Amino acid sequence: MDLFDTFLNAEVMRRTFPMLMQGLWITLQLGAASIVAGLVLGLALAMARLYGPMPLRLLTRFYIDIFRSIPLLVLLIIVYYALPFLGLRLSPFVSAMSALTLVSGAYTAEIFRAGIEAIPKGQFEASAALGLSGRQAMADVILPQAVRIVIPPLTNNAINVVKDTALASVVAMPDLLKQATQAQALAANPTPLIVAAAIYIAFLWPLVALVSRMECRFAARRR
Amino acid sequence: MAAFVSIRNLRKSYGSFEALKGIDLDVAKGEVVCIIGPSGSGKSTLIRCINKLESFSSDSEIRVDGIPVASGRALARVRAEVGMVFQSFNLFPHLTVRENVMLAPRRVRNTPRAEAARQADRLLDRVGIGNQAQKYPDHLSGGQQQRVAIARALAMEPQVMLFDEPTSSLDPEMVGEVLDVMRDLAHTGVTMIVVTHEMGFASQVADRVIFMDAGLIVEQGPPDQVLSNPQEPRTRDFLGAVLNH
Ligand SMILES: Nc1ncnc2c1ncn2[C@@H]1O[C@H](COP(=O)(O)OP(=O)(O)OP(=O)(O)O)[C@@H](O)[C@H]1O
Numbered sequence A: 001m002d003l004f005d006t007f008l009n010a011e012v013m014r015r016t017f018p019m020l021m022q023g024l025w026i027t028l029q030l031g032a033a034s035i036v037a038g039l040v041l042g043l044a045l046a047m048a049r050l051y052g053p054m055p056l057r058l059l060t061r062f063y064i065d066i067f068r069s070i071p072l073l074v075l076l077i078i079v080y081y082a083l084p085f086l087g088l089r090l091s092p093f094v095s096a097m098s099a100l101t102l103v104s105g106a107y108t109a110e111i112f113r114a115g116i117e118a119i120p121k122g123q124f125e126a127s128a129a130l131g132l133s134g135r136q137a138m139a140d141v142i143l144p145q146a147v148r149i150v151i152p153p154l155t156n157n158a159i160n161v162v163k164d165t166a167l168a169s170v171v172a173m174p175d176l177l178k179q180a181t182q183a184q185a186l187a188a189n190p191t192p193l194i195v196a197a198a199i200y201i202a203f204l205w206p207l208v209a210l211v212s213r214m215e216c217r218f219a220a221r222r223r
Numbered sequence B: 001m002a003a004f005v006s007i008r009n010l011r012k013s014y015g016s017f018e019a020l021k022g023i024d025l026d027v028a029k030g031e032v033v034c035i036i037g038p039s040g041s042g043k044s045t046l047i048r049c050i051n052k053l054e055s056f057s058s059d060s061e062i063r064v065d066g067i068p069v070a071s072g073r074a075l076a077r078v079r080a081e082v083g084m085v086f087q088s089f090n091l092f093p094h095l096t097v098r099e100n101v102m103l104a105p106r107r108v109r110n111t112p113r114a115e116a117a118r119q120a121d122r123l124l125d126r127v128g129i130g131n132q133a134q135k136y137p138d139h140l141s142g143g144q145q146q147r148v149a150i151a152r153a154l155a156m157e158p159q160v161m162l163f164d165e166p167t168s169s170l171d172p173e174m175v176g177e178v179l180d181v182m183r184d185l186a187h188t189g190v191t192m193i194v195v196t197h198e199m200g201f202a203s204q205v206a207d208r209v210i211f212m213d214a215g216l217i218v219e220q221g222p223p224d225q226v227l228s229n230p231q232e233p234r235t236r237d238f239l240g241a242v243l244n245h
């Protein structure tokens, strides 16, 4: 009974629920915007890495390796606290979205590249023999097939992006986690934290399950 | 007769290995040429150079309808005139049969969708699979897939059709249906260059048979001469091995 009053206090829940919903809304906006921007950036990077002129290829490889190595929290703090010294002051939302996008783009680029490289050479040759340009072959033949292959890893990456939005609370972004910690302070009770955790899980569990299902199906088809 | 496809001193190396050692070949408009030869002799490499799926030595020259097979705009014009059918079909698995045939006219020629669809259905009827237009390639037999691939190439109204062992990955009972389509095609006046092991097809349909070995043309002439009365020992050995199989 005591445990319930402490961690799942109904009264606290009722009082802090609106705050958490505001936080959730911001988390979802930040997650969605970063996922979409990361997909666009990742596709551009993959194209540059595979088909760009040699210097650009090397540069993209360098970018991809750097942004897969740097801890997201470090990048976020640099963007928010260090860039102002260069006169570039970004809002918490833009800071967080930039950091998430820069990193997600690097991972997405590698995912797209793997997908494109998995398409048989004959598909490129048939497209070329028909007179399609490289760009047309990519848009109409290669990418539609490659995207299908990489939907599971892309979904995985999207899950990670949504999880990583919680880091934005360190740059004063009123996201779900930040709202929960504030509600906890106000109510002097940890219930909002538990509720926030449950909300994250409720959103991401279905996606995690979906990825597992897709991976099973893909593995079965390959046999 | 002026050559429609003209190949001069065609050389192609993979590293230090010379796959083509200087091929000269003229193919007239409407001519049907069958290329035979042992595995590794360079047959695929030769026809893949004609639409530049393979690059080749810079002192070699290939022209199609007078257009040099080079790069950029000229290459695009050549590819628009040259259709190709592969041993492994290479159909687009994410598109239906009809969409496979429609894609190139739509994108390369900007043919309106309705017109491209009508043309696709006409071509699919012609290769005998008009009733499969809505299916995906995976749901067709090998013979049907290869006929779709022929229809897909024909949709660009090519002047020349290249075939690289179009029946070699088919079950025996499906070889005939594909060869029948190719035979009909030969009668329409399309120039055809066919790499094949089907000696029956070569002897009935070809205007000329070319025997290649080790990156060179060893012998060529009308089918009854090359296939029935070969002059070169290497041709005789090859035909002996093939026919006794
Ligand atoms: N990408 C490549 N790299 C290195 N060598 C190659 C490559 N492609 C072909 N070759 C070599 O070039 C030679 C000619 O190959 P090609 O595929 O043209 O032969 P082919 O006459 O078509 O034989 P097959 O009847 O087996 O299809 C072969 O010795 C082959 O090993």
Ligand SMILES: [Mg+2]
Residues within 6 Å of the ligand: B043, B044, B045, B164, B165
């Ligand atoms: Mg071959």
